[in-house]
Amino acid sequence: MDMTDRYAYLGPEATFTEAAALRFPALAGATLEPFPTVHAVINAVRTGEVAGAVVPVENSVEGSVNATLDELIRGEPLAITAEVLLPVTFTLLARPGTDLADVRRIVTHPVAEAQCRAWVSAKLPDAIIALGPSTAAAAASVAGRTPGPDGTVYDAAISAPLAGERYGLTALAVDIGEDSDAITRFVLATRPTKPGRPTGSDKTTLVAFIRDDHPGALLEILEQFAARGVNLTRIESRPTGNGMGRYCFAIDVEGHVADARVGEAMMGLRRVCATVRFLGSYPRADGVRPPVLPGTSNADFADAATWLDQLRG
Amino acid sequence: MDMTDRYAYLGPEATFTEAAALRFPALAGATLEPFPTVHAVINAVRTGEVAGAVVPVENSVEGSVNATLDELIRGEPLAITAEVLLPVTFTLLARPGTDLADVRRIVTHPVAEAQCRAWVSAKLPDAIIALGPSTAAAAASVAGRTPGPDGTVYDAAISAPLAGERYGLTALAVDIGEDSDAITRFVLATRPTKPGRPTGSDKTTLVAFIRDDHPGALLEILEQFAARGVNLTRIESRPTGNGMGRYCFAIDVEGHVADARVGEAMMGLRRVCATVRFLGSYPRADGVRPPVLPGTSNADFADAATWLDQLRG
């Protein structure tokens, strides 16, 4: 099979991550394969087993986003080429013919349990909730495909809507989570590649490893962005892997590496940091086109360069 | 039972989190109770069911540290009163009498699987690894206490060392994870309380909610710290819960709220931010006593205040 048609995602199948994978336009028609861990997913990209991987990077329901971040920070460089934002909507799934009133034993993932406990208490006060390794495994066990946590079969599962379609289950209730605005962010990671063209609604992800851990080190990094009017949308310090004492910063900024302001800020980072890992420029899933601040457009940078050339004679 | 003797931790029992809980000096002699989710753990503190809770906040093996962070960011304020750093050492556990060479079927949590896959491939090339909801559940099923993922019993589990003691299992191999330096950080959260006395080796945790999302908002926050010589040890932007568009910053800094430099920086944050949530000052688990920069000691602040008073007449 052509590697370029195969993509990995954090399994098991029928989870939110598969639902996200199905939303990436670039993956339409591709073969999607579940892998058991973030490491396995990412590794499949690095070895060339698959063309790319879909992994959660913010607010994951199941699976650690820190694991994703750490995989991207370390090892062979990868490129993020797209992102998807997926609303987190929990559905109560049962075998066809099951009545809501008959549900006594529910199975789900701990995070889903926390989100849906209030709803269950209110609507099914007599039900108990057992915990399993994933929302999809919960649905699969309800469908009779696999044993439940204690080896038996439950009445209902709290899962992603996709699991209902996949396992032939019926939704007894939808959107039963507490935080109805919850959104999870997934990215498509591939081996390093030339970034796509800027769209005016772009995001750039990079990791800055500070040279030494002194007060003001982060401030120096942020000044590189501020000096070029580049706005951050996310920042997270992460240990670099050698104990807790050495830090790097995973950063998302507005704009594209092809934008003059982003490019120059990145060159600044490159100079003041021990090293900088560029993880890609890609279209924003929210489609927002933030205004470009006065003095920071490509034309402003070009004008300044022309001016400097003239001064230098 | 006296609430003041009961503490919650993220279960199940015999995981790394319970191992961490056992290391908090303040919990010596207390009753430790597992709760199924971070939300449940934290909620037990908020309702007063327990006196405090032990939760992972960095590099958790099982359970999402984002969940912890989000619980601390939102809802009724809590206080972090202590932290523990726990080395992550994976152990291969089996029933007494089992020989390493006989191990064919291993069960563990996905994160542990990722960490130990290389060791298993090298030492037990014929073994398969099944995934369960926690490393403790894996050990329990090996001990015959509960069914395994597919309802049967496995030869060995990859778990925290504590699970061996708890379930009467024997360690066939220790420290089999790839990243032998991995450290997880846990905190003890209680209802708001007067912070302990500064020790010279302290950490302060707070959450800054920016007033509006403009370029330079984070820089303004960091300048409040820089202007007083306060060093950050961790930062993470988090959505505040209403979609992805509004951010807050969870920040750990060196020093104690009673230190003049930390207190003044916090007052600065309070002025430039929409709101600031103080989550506590507590002794650093690593015992590091970072040097106080020139001009930022309590004496320096007192001297400056005396000087200003004189100028004001």
Add this chain to the structure above:
Amino acid sequence: MDMTDRYAYLGPEATFTEAAALRFPALAGATLEPFPTVHAVINAVRTGEVAGAVVPVENSVEGSVNATLDELIRGEPLAITAEVLLPVTFTLLARPGTDLADVRRIVTHPVAEAQCRAWVSAKLPDAIIALGPSTAAAAASVAGRTPGPDGTVYDAAISAPLAGERYGLTALAVDIGEDSDAITRFVLATRPTKPGRPTGSDKTTLVAFIRDDHPGALLEILEQFAARGVNLTRIESRPTGNGMGRYCFAIDVEGHVADARVGEAMMGLRRVCATVRFLGSYPRADGVRPPVLPGTSNADFADAATWLDQLRG
């Protein structure tokens, strides 16, 4: 004579500086005495010979404003208690009965000559301009009180309007300088004293001596102001007097030392600088009441202090 009624100004009399001195409300009814140099003026305050001194600090026509600044930077501390802005308007003065058309020989100070040369060329193309030590000396010599630069008497002087009144001369033309918007700033310096009450339209002057000369030293100073929302209206680096290699910064900021934001910024300076010299808080001559930025009012500082006290328990 009561020292408290005597004030010095940079002479000679009938210059712009005396004109400025006459505008200070605090000096109404006081005896004003000219001194030949800025050093002499300032020294008279330091020795107690006079109660205060009027000296130029920006855009002086005659006399070096750097000399003023250096006198304030070094030696016994002084306090600026008021400022005056004086429009610089040059007047062509002659003995009564002189006709403009008859003016052939003009005398003035070099700076005035530069400002008025265009007017003279246009209106009196045949006139020559001789240079003397001050505009007042020029007027005095035209009035026959003293010899002119070459020992003789000139037809007209270019001087401050005040010189006309003082020496009985007639204005043949007014406001003949090129830069009709020119404004000079003078301050009233006294021995250290309790600052007056804040008016909402205040200025504070201070001198910051950096601890060592490293890149970013000035940035650190400015961050102390920025972190409290304090705006600068003037800054000037000056050598501290030991060669050119060591710098200090003379700074004017908006606001009063009694304002919380200014006071805290000054305490910050005190901590990060080798030393800080406070030169006074006084009402702005222009009467501007700049808006106080959100989060920087006295109430905002008080609220933050209350909040911190509660957190500290």
Add this chain to the structure above:
Amino acid sequence: MDMTDRYAYLGPEATFTEAAALRFPALAGATLEPFPTVHAVINAVRTGEVAGAVVPVENSVEGSVNATLDELIRGEPLAITAEVLLPVTFTLLARPGTDLADVRRIVTHPVAEAQCRAWVSAKLPDAIIALGPSTAAAAASVAGRTPGPDGTVYDAAISAPLAGERYGLTALAVDIGEDSDAITRFVLATRPTKPGRPTGSDKTTLVAFIRDDHPGALLEILEQFAARGVNLTRIESRPTGNGMGRYCFAIDVEGHVADARVGEAMMGLRRVCATVRFLGSYPRADGVRPPVLPGTSNADFADAATWLDQLRG
């Protein structure tokens, strides 16, 4: 006469400015002509009457350095191509045959008087000091070339050493000023020209006009320098000429416009400022070669640019 051989300086002749002019290597063999005011000196350059001009820019004894600065800030652009640092050493000059003990009447410029008053009081307690328009005029009058301030001839003048040679006077005492370390800085200004080659010990002078007067405007400017590791050696805010309300900043930085770090910082200024006037890059008179900070060498900038090109594909 060839314009390219004629240079102007702030007169009169035999002052410190002429002494400085004689020290510029580029002016060896050129004709040096005194002009009465800074405006006249600068104007002679602008009109092409002379090839360049020597003017004081810091710590002038006679003549306002603000006047120089304002001439450079406004009007047709000029270029600073060299600087000279001149120690300020005051000499007591008399006609040959005069004995120190016979000196009763001294003439000099007010600034020199202030500097030498202590020496005169100690050594010549009975002497009086009259004030004239320049130290050179004082020497000339002592030499009998011109009348003194009151039309008569004085016993001695306090002047620059050069005045002694020029007027055939004898030095009765040397270095009699109070501040024996005083140094004055002069620059050679020409019409705009291609800057000379960088020497490793260079200075760049520019004027930044802020876009609007808001708190933090200066900080933004300085961050452009800080983000590239460029150190300031001088800064001075100046009104732009329309009242006192609008400011610009005259700035000297270490390094040459051809240095990558200086060039990029200047482009940054160009983008964030209303306008930037480049006044030249030229060798430092003090010969200091400040260390280039890590990450800010030309090689570092070239490396970063190569890296970015590769990322952009």
